[in-house]
Amino acid sequence: MKQSRIPALIGALALSATAACGTRQAVTHSSDTGPFIAPDLPALAGQTATCAGPHEKRFTLEAREVTVDLGMNIKFNAWTYNGKLPGPVLEACEGDHVTIAVVNHASTSHGLDSHALRTDTMHFGPVEPDGSMTIEKTVDTPGAFMYHCASGPVTDYHIKSGLTGAMIVYPRRQPLAPARELVVVESGVYGLPDANGLIPGTDPSRAQKNDPGLMLFNGRLEHSTLTVKPGDLVRAYIVNVGPGVSAIHVMGTILERVRDGATDLRDVQTYGVPAGSGAIVEFRIPEPGMYGLVDHDRLSYLPYGMVLSFDATGGHAHDAM
Ligand SMILES: [Cu+2]
Numbered sequence: 001m002k003q004s005r006i007p008a009l010i011g012a013l014a015l016s017a018t019a020a021c022g023t024r025q026a027v028t029h030s031s032d033t034g035p036f037i038a039p040d041l042p043a044l045a046g047q048t049a050t051c052a053g054p055h056e057k058r059f060t061l062e063a064r065e066v067t068v069d070l071g072m073n074i075k076f077n078a079w080t081y082n083g084k085l086p087g088p089v090l091e092a093c094e095g096d097h098v099t100i101a102v103v104n105h106a107s108t109s110h111g112l113d114s115h116a117l118r119t120d121t122m123h124f125g126p127v128e129p130d131g132s133m134t135i136e137k138t139v140d141t142p143g144a145f146m147y148h149c150a151s152g153p154v155t156d157y158h159i160k161s162g163l164t165g166a167m168i169v170y171p172r173r174q175p176l177a178p179a180r181e182l183v184v185v186e187s188g189v190y191g192l193p194d195a196n197g198l199i200p201g202t203d204p205s206r207a208q209k210n211d212p213g214l215m216l217f218n219g220r221l222e223h224s225t226l227t228v229k230p231g232d233l234v235r236a237y238i239v240n241v242g243p244g245v246s247a248i249h250v251m252g253t254i255l256e257r258v259r260d261g262a263t264d265l266r267d268v269q270t271y272g273v274p275a276g277s278g279a280i281v282e283f284r285i286p287e288p289g290m291y292g293l294v295d296h297d298r299l300s301y302l303p304y305g306m307v308l309s310f311d312a313t314g315g316h317a318h319d320a321m
Contacts, residue, residue, distance in 0.1 A: 032232060033178035038224035040071075042089045042183045044237075047170040051093035059090050060101045063110040063149070063163065067198070070214070071222030071305060076189055076199040078162035079106060079149075085219030086185040086241070087165030090114070090147065092139050094172040099136040100147075104129050110158065111150035115276070116141065116167045124150035142171040143261060144183075144237040144278030159241065160190050161202045162219070166239040166278065179233040179282060182226070184248075184308065186273075186295060187219070187241035188212025210243035215298050221305040228310045232285045236293060236308075242275025247296035250283045251307075257282040270296050285312045 035044035061081040068078045068085045081087030092098050102112045104127050111125025117137040126149070127133040149155060149163035166183050170176070190206040191199040192213040199213070206213065217223065228234065233256070240246035248255075249270040258265040259280040265271070273279050285291060291310040298306055 032180060032229060035181045036226050038226065040218060040220045040223050042084075042086065042166070042185070042218060044089055044168075044181055044183055045091050046181055047093070047176050050091045050168075050170055051172055053093070055093075055096050057090075057092045057096045057098045058101070059088075059099070060103060061087060061112060063102060063104045063106040065106050068162070068219065070189070070199075070216065071220050073197045074193045074199065074214075074221060075197060076162075076191075077201045079110075079158060080162050081165060085162045085216075086187065086239075087147070087163070089165065089183050089237075090167040091170070092116070092167070093170050094139065094142050096169075097136065097138045099134055101132060101134045102127060103132040109151055110163060112147060113150040113155075114145060114147035114167050115278075116143070116145035116147070116169050121150070126151045139169045141261075142169045142174075143259070144168055144239055144280050146239045146241065146276055146278060148241070157202060157204065157207055160188065160207045162187075164241050166237060168237050176235065177233060177282075179235040180226075180228060181235045181237070182308070183218070183237045183239070184293065185218055185239045185241060186246045187216055188243055189214045189216065212243065214304060215295070215301045215306055217293075217306060217308055223305060223308055225309040225311045228285045228291075228312045229314075230285050230287050230312050232312070233282060234285065234310065235280060235282045237278065237280055238273050239278040240273040240275055244275060244297065246273045246275075247271075247298075248273055248279070248281055248293070249296040250281075250291055250293050250310075252289060252291040253283045253286050255281050255283050285310065288312050288314060288316070 066080045066083045109126035113124045119137045123135045145167045147167045149158035151158045191203045255268040293308040
């Protein structure tokens, strides 16, 4: 594929070694907070807005078969919630009563399992085409959780075809430090593009072997570079769909804090998130320059865009390139 499409980050990292960006400034603590907004990032409201909202949270997930643009001129005949890969971020606050409706517009049965809910698996469905179902529960445990299709013995194939996403349950009484925020859902696509750049669907034998043709952050091969400032705190809500353990690392810095269930860690270089799990990681932009969130065990996918880049050059990287 397109080996020339090396993300800007790699070039910027090489440039920084030659001091192309000139003077270094002292670290300042930026006042910028709130979710990053970019076309390829799942929309996020954040803790303050979510916890200030009603305690009754309702979501609708529509199962649809959609040809999704992955970037780099590659498309994938995906199975989706709401036409997107991954599905929308479901945000709730600890103690909220959550109702999730699944409306099935697809050609086979689909259901829903959210790892944030402690409930009878008999509520997961699936529901037949043209049908709908709901699952509801009070969420009691903060964290970044995976949700996915539940379809009995073929659930794995449905997840790998795209029916998955992140559900965030914010702590109600513990305010998170002001930060720039984003969601990172890591997943694979189990096939390769044909001559027209189309991956026609999930290859069952690849799925069976946990052998993806491509790996993605947020259902995309290409990502917007996110502008930050030295001193910014960045918080990423990570969900790993799989396969394998995601080795979450930020090139150029150290994870200041990692929350994983009740575990609260400091100063971690790389944090492993198993398939079917999530974690909340925080890092501070230490100085002007370029930084990149990667799966350190999937660096072979860097040429395919598998990096989320943070630009703290104040525009100098563009000048240098
Ligand atoms: Cu399904």
